[in-house]
Each structure stands twice: as C-alpha cells, then as structure tokens.
Amino acid sequence: xxxxxxxxxxxxxxxxxxxxxxxxxxxxxxxxxxxxxxxxxxxxxxxxxxxxxxxxxxxxxxxxxxxxxxxxxxxxxxxxxxxxxxxxxxxxxxxxxxxxxxxxxxxxxxxxxxxxxxxxxxxxxxxxxxxxxxxxxxxxxxxxxxxxxxxxxxxxxxxxxxxxxxxxxxxxxxxxxxxxxxxxxxxxxxxxxxxxxxxxxxxxxxxxxxxxxxxxxxxxxxxxxxxxxxxxxxxxxxxxxxxxxxxxxxxxxxxxxxxxxxxxxxxxxxxxxxxxxxxxxxxxxxxxxxxxxxxxx
Amino acid sequence: xxxxxxxxxxxxxxxxxxxxxxxxxxxxxxxxxxxxxxxxxxxxxxxxxxxxxxxxxxxxxxxxxxxxxxxxxxxxxxxxxxxxxxxxxxxxxxxxxxxxxxxxxxxxxxxxxxxxxxxxxxxxxxxxxxxxxxxxxxxxxxxxxxxxxxxxxxxxxxxxxxxxxxxxxxxxxxxxxxxxxxxxxxxxxxxxxxxxxxxxxxxxxxxxxxxxxxxxxxxxxxxxxxxxxxxxxxxxxxxxxxxxxxxxxxxxxxxxxxxxxxxxxxxxxxxxxxxxxxxxxxxxxxxxxxxxxxxxxxxxxxxxxxxxxxxxxxxxxxxxxxxxxxxxxxxxxxxxxxxxxxxxxxxxxxxxxxxxxxxxxxxxxxxxxxxxxxxxxxxxxxxxxxxxxxxxxxxxxxxxxxxxxxxxxxxxxxxxxxxxxxxxxxxxxxxxxxxxxxxxxxxxxxxxxxxxxxxxxxxxxxxxxxxxxxxxxxxxxxxxxxxxxxxxxxxxxxxxxxxxxxxxxxxxxxxxxxxxxxxxxxxxx
Numbered sequence: 131x132x133x134x135x136x137x138x139x140x141x142x143x144x145x146x147x148x149x150x151x152x153x154x155x156x157x158x159x160x161x162x163x164x165x166x167x168x169x170x171x172x173x174x175x176x177x178x179x180x181x182x183x184x185x186x187x188x189x190x191x192x193x194x195x196x197x198x199x200x201x202x203x204x205x206x207x208x209x210x211x212x213x214x215x216x217x218x219x220x221x222x223x224x225x226x227x228x229x230x231x232x233x234x235x236x237x238x239x240x241x242x243x244x245x246x247x248x249x250x251x252x253x254x255x256x257x258x259x260x261x262x263x264x265x266x267x268x269x270x271x272x273x274x275x276x277x278x279x280x281x282x283x284x285x286x287x288x289x290x291x292x293x294x295x296x297x298x299x300x301x302x303x304x305x306x307x308x309x310x311x312x313x314x315x316x317x318x319x320x321x322x323x324x325x326x327x328x329x330x331x332x333x334x335x336x337x338x339x340x341x342x343x344x345x346x347x348x349x350x351x352x353x354x355x356x357x358x359x360x361x362x363x364x365x366x367x368x369x370x371x372x373x374x375x376x377x378x379x380x381x382x383x384x385x386x387x388x389x390x391x392x393x394x395x396x397x398x399x400x401x402x403x404x405x406x407x408x409x410x411x412x413x414x415x416x417x418x419x420x421x422x423x424x425x426x427x
Numbered sequence: 428x429x430x431x432x433x434x435x436x437x438x439x440x441x442x443x444x445x446x447x448x449x450x451x452x453x454x455x456x457x458x459x460x461x462x463x464x465x466x467x468x469x470x471x472x473x474x475x476x477x478x479x480x481x482x483x484x485x486x487x488x489x490x491x492x493x494x495x496x497x498x499x500x501x502x503x504x505x506x507x508x509x510x511x512x513x514x515x516x517x518x519x520x521x522x523x524x525x526x527x528x529x530x531x532x533x534x535x536x537x538x539x540x541x542x543x544x545x546x547x548x549x550x551x552x553x554x555x556x557x558x559x560x561x562x563x564x565x566x567x568x569x570x571x572x573x574x575x576x577x578x579x580x581x582x583x584x585x586x587x588x589x590x591x592x593x594x595x596x597x598x599x600x601x602x603x604x605x606x607x608x609x610x611x612x613x614x615x616x617x618x619x620x621x622x623x624x625x626x627x628x629x630x631x632x633x634x635x636x637x638x639x640x641x642x643x644x645x646x647x648x649x650x651x652x653x654x655x656x657x658x659x660x661x662x663x664x665x666x667x668x669x670x671x672x673x674x675x676x677x678x679x680x681x682x683x684x685x686x687x688x689x690x691x692x693x694x695x696x697x698x699x700x701x702x703x704x705x706x707x708x709x710x711x712x713x714x715x716x717x718x719x720x721x722x723x724x725x726x727x728x729x730x731x732x733x734x735x736x737x738x739x740x741x742x743x744x745x746x747x748x749x750x751x752x753x754x755x756x757x758x759x760x761x762x763x764x765x766x767x768x769x770x771x772x773x774x775x776x777x778x779x780x781x782x783x784x785x786x787x788x789x790x791x792x793x794x795x796x797x798x799x800x801x802x803x804x805x806x807x808x809x810x811x812x813x814x815x816x817x818x819x820x821x822x823x824x825x826x827x828x829x830x831x832x833x834x835x836x837x838x839x840x841x842x843x844x845x846x847x848x849x850x851x852x853x854x855x856x857x858x859x860x861x862x863x864x865x866x867x868x869x870x871x872x873x874x875x876x877x878x879x880x881x882x883x884x885x886x887x888x889x890x891x892x893x894x895x896x897x898x899x900x901x902x903x904x905x906x907x908x909x910x911x912x913x914x915x916x917x918x919x920x921x922x923x924x925x926x927x928x929x930x931x932x933x934x935x936x937x938x939x940x941x942x943x944x945x946x947x948x949x950x951x952x
Contacts, residue, residue: 294528301526301527304482305519305523308480308516309587
C-alpha cells in the first residue's frame, strides 16, 4: 500500500513539473500561434545557467539568472526570428522552431560535453518521510513551487489587466489592437513567461533524484508534449490536468514494470503517455479543456 | 466653427500592393457630430475606417497617399494601439467580441489603456447605464450573448476609453428591425453625451436618421456628401439606399443567358413537431410547417428565435431532439450533412463559411463536389477526361458568377472581398451544387437597399429558371415581403404566426415581438 502511495505521490509531483513545461507550450501557442519546439533547449539553457553559476554567485542568485536567461531567450527568439518571418503561417514557424532547437541544443551540448553538471541545489539528496512513505525533498518542493506558480498564473490571467489583455490578444489579435493592446508586448510577455516556467521545470528535472544537467534533459520537454496535447493546445488549466495524468501514468507504469513486464515488456513507461494521449484524443479530439473550433454554423 | 475633430484628405488605400480600395477620399467629422458613410459592398467603407484607426496592416492594406488628421495631429506613423490612446476607437464589423471572455472581462480589455482606476470605474458605470443588460450578464461569456447584445458589448467595450471619436462599422448588421431602432437610439444617446461618431451603415434609413452629415462612397471614391437631410432628399440616395422609389418590377432580358445547371424537380418539405434542445435550453419547440415545391418560404423572427437552428437541422448540421423533417420521401433528420447535400439540398451560412485564402472560383468549385465524377487519381494525373470535366465545371461556375454579378472577382481571393460579396459567393457555391432546395441564411445581410433589390431579382430569376424551392431566413423586411409566398414567424423557438407576407405583417403578435412600432406605422400607412 505504501509503495502504491509513494508511486502516486511521485507521479503527481513529476506530473506537476511536466505541467509547468506544458503550460509554457500552451502560453506561447495562444499568444503567438507558434508550436515552440525549441522549448526543450530553452529549458536546458535555464538549468545550464544555474549549474555553471551557482559556485560563483550562489544557488538562489543563479536560479534568478537562469529564469531571466530562459525568459530572455524566449523573448529574443520571438522578437528576432518569429516576428520577422516573411511567411507567417504556423507550419513555417514550427519548422523555424525546430531549427532554433537544433542550434541552441548543439551549442549547449558543446559547452556541457559529456559531463553531467551538478546543480548545487541546497536540498541535495535529502528525503522527506511521512509515515512509511518517503519522497525526495526536491520532488516535494517541485510540487509546492508549481502550485504557487499556477496560482500566480491564475491571478495574472483572470485578475490583472495584462493577463486579460493577453487573453483578448490570443482570442482575436487585430480586434485586441483596436482596444489599444499592443500585440508585440503581449507576445513578448507570453514568451518570457514560458521561459521562466521552463527554467523552473529544468531546475527540478535536473536535481535529485535526477543526476544533473546533461543535454538529454532537453528531451524531457518532449515528455510534456503529450500532457500539452492531452490538455488541449491552448489551455493552461488543461496543461495542469494533462501533466498530472501523464505524470501519474508514467510513474505507475514504471513503478509496476516488473508486474507488467510479462505482457508489455520493458520500457513501456516511455510509451504509456502517448497511449493515454491517443486514447483521450479519440474521445475528445480537441483535448480535455482545449477550445473547439468555432462550430456555430 | 472650430477645427474639425477628424479630417481625412485625399486618402488612397491599396491592398496587397495592387488592389485599390480608396482613391482621393476626403471627409471631415466636426466635434460632436455624427457622420454616416453610405455605399455598396466593396465601395471601401471598411477600408476607410481601418485607415482612420490605423488597422489596415493585418489585412494587407496600406495608406499610399493623403493624410488623416485627428484632433489636430497627423496620424501618419502611428499604429492602432496609439490612436486608441489619443481618444479614437473603432468597433469592428461583425462585432468581434471576445467570446471566451466574460462580459466584464471584455469591458476590461476595452479599457486596457485607461490606467486611472477611478476613470475606468466611471466609464464602466456609464456603459452599464447605457446597456443595463450588460450589467445583468457581466459574468457570462460573451459568446453566450445574442447578436444584439453582442453589438451592445462591442460598443460598450469601445466606450470604456471614453473616446472623443467612435468609429462604428455596420452596427445593425444581422439585427432584427426592433433592435436596429434600439441601436440607432443608443448611437444618438452616445453622441448626446459628447462623443462624435463616424458610422458605416448599410441600413441607410437608420444611418441617415441618426447622422448630422453623410457621404456616399462608391468604388473607392466619394460621390456625394452633405447634410443627412440633403442626402436623404437626393433622388439617387433614395433609389439606391433608402428604397423610397417604386421598385422596378420588369427586368431587362439578360443577354447571353448564363448557363446555369438545371436541377431535379423540387419535392415537398415537411417539418413536423421539430424540437431541438442544447443542454437544457430548447432552441426550437414543436415547430411544424410545409414548404410546397417551387415556392419561396421565409422564416423571420427576433435574434435568437431559432431560425438558424432550423436551417442547421434542415441542412444536417444539427440533430433534431424530437420530430422529423421529410423532403419528399426522404427523412432529412435521419441523414448526415453530406447525405442531405446529396439529395440536392444546398445552403448558405449566416456566419459566412468560405475558404478565405482561396479564389472565388475555387470556392464555387467546392459546390460542384457532389457532381464531380472523376476521382483523385485521374485528376492528379490530369488525364484528358478529368481535364474536360474540370473545364466544364469551371464554365458552369463562371456562368453562376455572372448571374450573381461576381464574374469580375473569380480570380480574387475571398479574404479581400467585402461582406456582401462574400454572401454572393456563398450563394453561388450553393447554386453550383445544382440544388432542388436552397436554404439561404441571411442572404442580404450587409447589403444596401439597392443591392438587396438586385439580389431579390436574382433569386426570382433562379427560381423561375430552375424551379427550385427556397427556404429563406432574413431580417430585411422589404426583401422578404417582396419575395416570399409563405412566411413562418418564430419567437423563442416557437412558431407564433404563419401565412402570406400581408397576413403576417398585420399580425399583432408579430408586430410586438419582431417588427416594432416603426413597422406598425408603415403597415398602417
């Protein structure tokens, strides 16, 4: 029983980290219509900055620099590349982002080499015990920080002018600009937010129980893609639910791999999120909370 | 007199670098004035507003000559967001409210540029005074409001910045006569509170009633301007926009009769006890009526009465909760939309549904789909048979375009077309399918009186030549009354009256629910 509980708690905390990444995808998509395939390398950039800077300036200042660095990277990608695309179609932008991802990831891989950089997180490898359930402190913190981050996002989008303006701009850009909302600013804010969320996720994905910062971490952003799609391309609450579903699924399937092995074989934990995604999309083609195509005929 | 609030001088606007929308247009709005701009579809009215609000760019348009001066300052080099901060705000065509945002959030977005909390609260109170329904429904998503309420929200949203000049693009579009009167009164009230208004309105009766001055725009040029009274008295405006002149009944014989596909003979359409529910809300309640073969049958009623729902059930887009619709021996309510189309039932959409990036010709060819015999492979390989078939289909849609007066637009992408021309393309696409039953959802919304008369003539000709049945939803009463043999009136999903146009027009229940006092006066006259 406590093993099951441990797997569930692990899955939920991992799922919350995935939902941070998925929310970044969703925010960039709604604010600029771009499928941001460079999100993974932006995430890695944030974690990398923390890893190389924590010795000289201390962990918390390094975290701040990591978040700002990822945010700035997003803002620059949007301002320099996306906004200047001659052909503003979503598919063109998606290919552009694949290119950006390759360039950024190659440069970070060159710098990191084949070492695994440690993050220097003060919580180290400590573990929190609750009765007979034990969880890595990093995971508990991740859950707490993510919940605070989503509370902040909720406040931003429903209670502030900037957030309401961003939603208006996402719904209908040309009309929003008739209200005096500057689309370049809402877009930049969206990219910056996504960058900050990615950096935070990156920190939790590279601290204990994960070994540290290595180029493969960029791939973990792809693990959040099923969560994003599942929740609905354009919904932040959907991203949260999607993240939780995917996190739980992969934790449970991995946790009970021994029992599942006779009929599913090894490594099904990596496949399971996509299976869940496909099943959900068969029933709800626009995701759990995604907005449907305008169907008023 | 003081300096004008808005002064447009010798303005030229071009789209996509080549298509001229406006040339040498000049116009002024004095402080406290309401100025109306009349004109047919494609005359450049919307382009004029976009040029003033500096919002041409997302639509591929640019100002290539002339100046726009607002409150003494040249607007060259400013963008849409800047002009809002200077007190000039536009309500776009088609309302364009944020459907997923609540009413309160829509208003908040409207007041985005107002930093002073107190000023914003005052503006919101003023909006709620003007539109009490918005205060009542403040926490509901904008998408749930009816058409008239959405127009009020769009206007309220713009008023949140307490503008000096309000630009309104077709505020009465698609609204029932009763609501058109109400919107006109609101414009007058907004103006009385000190805001100047530049108004584009296809309903020239309403436009000239609320305006002090007006201009007529035709093919990108100003052809007449003066006080509203002067224009209302001019013969040309009366005939083309107000419909005061006796409608021309005799039609000239069209030379080289365009080739239109002939249809299978129409059948009787029977709607029996039709009920449609969305969740707990009944959009239609036990509606029954019959459309005799070869007749024009109109559905009228207030916004939200269930007219479009009915068309959607007939076309197979919505399912009936109870009841049935028979077309001859076939039960339409048991079929999918594509199967309904296969029986020769074609339709147009209230919220125009066209492929915007494609040309008019390609959009019309989509209508031919059910008649195309060659498959994908011969088409892709461009085999002789497939090419011949394609030529034939192109010739047919060319004829249809000629009939509808859009032949000159065949190669033009739809997104550059004005609203009324898009309506014509939709009608053409429906005709291309060689229907025996044609469902038209607001075919003349956004058209001037003259244009809607032309459209009525086209529909008469189509019916005469093809002998098809037509079911029509429309708010333009002169159009409906001149065209339909039978009228069914819906209100809150129920049938409240039925009969010939003359019978329905006199029905006290219809006057109360739909036509309103001004129509009652007309009927008495």
